[in-house]
Amino acid sequence: VKIDVAFTSGERGGPAVNDRTAVVIDVLRATSTIVHALVNGAKHVLPVATVAEAVAKKNELGRDTALLCGERNAEPIPGFDLGNAPAEFTPETVSGLTLVMTTTNGTPALLSTSGARVCLVASLLNVSAVARRIVEIGDDVTIICAGREGRFALEDAVCAGILVRRIREARKSGVQLDDGARAALVLAGRARNLRATLKRSAAGRALYELGRGDDVTFCAQVDLHDAVPVFEQYRIELT
Amino acid sequence: VKIDVAFTSGERGGPAVNDRTAVVIDVLRATSTIVHALVNGAKHVLPVATVAEAVAKKNELGRDTALLCGERNAEPIPGFDLGNAPAEFTPETVSGLTLVMTTTNGTPALLSTSGARVCLVASLLNVSAVARRIVEIGDDVTIICAGREGRFALEDAVCAGILVRRIREARKSGVQLDDGARAALVLAGRARNLRATLKRSAAGRALYELGRGDDVTFCAQVDLHDAVPVFEQYRIELT
Secondary structure, rough: OEEEEEEEEHHOOHHOOOOOOEEEOOOHHHHHHHHHHHHOOOOEEEEEHHHHHHHHHHHHHHOOOOOOOOOOOOEEOOOOOEEEEEEEEEHHHHHHEEEEEOOOHHHHHHOOOOOOOOEEEEEEHHHHHHHHHHHHHOOEEEEEOOOEOOOOOHHHHHHHHHHHHHHEEEEEEEEEEEEHHHHHHHHHHHHHHHHHHHHHHHHHHHHHHHOOHHHHHHHHOOOOOOEEEEEOOOOOOOO | OOOEEEOOOHOOOOHHHOOOOOEEEEEOOOOHHHHHHOOOOOOOOEEOOHHHHHHHHHHHOOOOOEEEEEEOOOOOOOOOOEOOOHHOOOOHHHOEEEEEEEEEOOOHHHHHHHHOEEEEEEEHHHHHHHOOOOOOOOOEEEEEOOOOOOOOOOOHHHHHHHHHHHHHHEEEEEEEEEEEHHHHHHHHOOOOHHHHHHHHHHHHHHHHHOOHHHHHHOOOOOOOOOOOEEEEEEEEOOO
C-alpha cells in the first residue's frame, strides 16, 4: 500500500484522496476534541465551514438535540454552546447530542476529503486505533494534516509520523511512503516528549498565551481512546 | 531574526515574504543549475513562467545573446537550447550569455517572491555562501522550497534545514524558528548521506528513471561553489 502525507491545505484536493482512505489530523485541537466528544457519548459531529452554516444547521436540527461548538482565532464563538477544548466535552454535556462544529483548520480539512472512499479522524488520543483500522481496510492512504491557516504545523506532522510508524509496524512490508510520509516518520522519531513538542509548536504556544495550556497537555496523550471516528454522509460517528 | 520555511507552493504569497529576505530552493534541479551556470560565466538568468514567454524573451534579446533552457516533466523542451541538467551549463556553452529559463517548480517559486526585500537562490551547491549572506543582511528570512507540483519535496526540505543550521551556527542566539524551520532542522540532522537522501526522494527517483542519475549526484555536492545568485529586477546574477 501507498501512504502519502499532505502537510498543508495547498496539497489537498480531489486527486490526493480519490478512492483512498483519507485520515484527517488536527491535534490542536479539532480532531482531538471530536474523538473525545464521541467517546463521551456525543451522537455525532457535523463539521461545517462557516458560523452561519452552523447556526442554520442547529436551527434545522432543533435546540434540544444539537449543540454549536468550535472556534475562531482559537477562541470560543459568541453565541455558541461550546468552544474547541476537549475537556469541555464531558458526558454530562454532550451525551446523546449532535455537535455542529466549525473550526479554522480542522473542519476545512475534513470537508476536503469528499472524494475519499472512507475518511477517518485521528489525533494522538486515538492514533493506534486508527492505524489498526487502516491496516484492516488495506487501501492506499492519504493522511491530511490540518496545518495552521495554510501553513505547516509541527504537531500534526508528528502525529502523522506516529501513524505511519504504527502502520509500518503492523504491515511489516509492502508499504510505499511518499516524501511527506518519510519526513513525518523522521519528525516523529525525534519527538519523544510529545507534550514538549506540542508546547513548542506555533499552535501550542498560541494556546499557552491564551491560558489554554491544559488543552495542549490533554491533546498530547497517546492512545487515551480506542476509538475510530468515521466521517461519512456529512457526519462523523464512531463505527 | 525570524526564520520561516515554506515547504509547499500553497504556503507562499505576499505576506510570507514581504519586507524579508527570501531564499528559493529547488535542489533537483533548477536552483542547482542556476548557481552552476552563473559560476560558469552566464551573464544572468531570466526566470519566466511559460514556454511562450521564454521564446518571446529570447527573440527580444536576440539569438546571439540568449539561450533558452528549462524542462517540462523533467525533460528538455523541444526547440530549446538546453535542458535543466547542471552539467549542460559549461563555460563553453553559457559564458557571457543570458539564460531564459522556465521550469515546472523552480521558476514559479522564484516568481512568487516579488514582495521580498531581496531574493537569494540557494541549493546544496552554495548553501554555506547563502547562509553567510543572510547573516550579513540581518533581516527576517523566508525560505521557499520549490517542492514538487504543489507537494512537499524532501530534498528541498533537507537543504532548507542545512541552511537554517548554518545560520544558527553563525548567529549563535536570537534566532526564532517557525514550525517549518524546526522540522527542516530535524530532517537535515537525519540526512547525513545527502546523495542517498536525494536518490530516495520522489524527484530523485524520477530522475533516475529518466536516466538522469548523474544530475542527482551532481546536485548532492555541498558547497561546491562560493557564490550567491540574487534575483532582482527580473534577472538573477551573482553579486
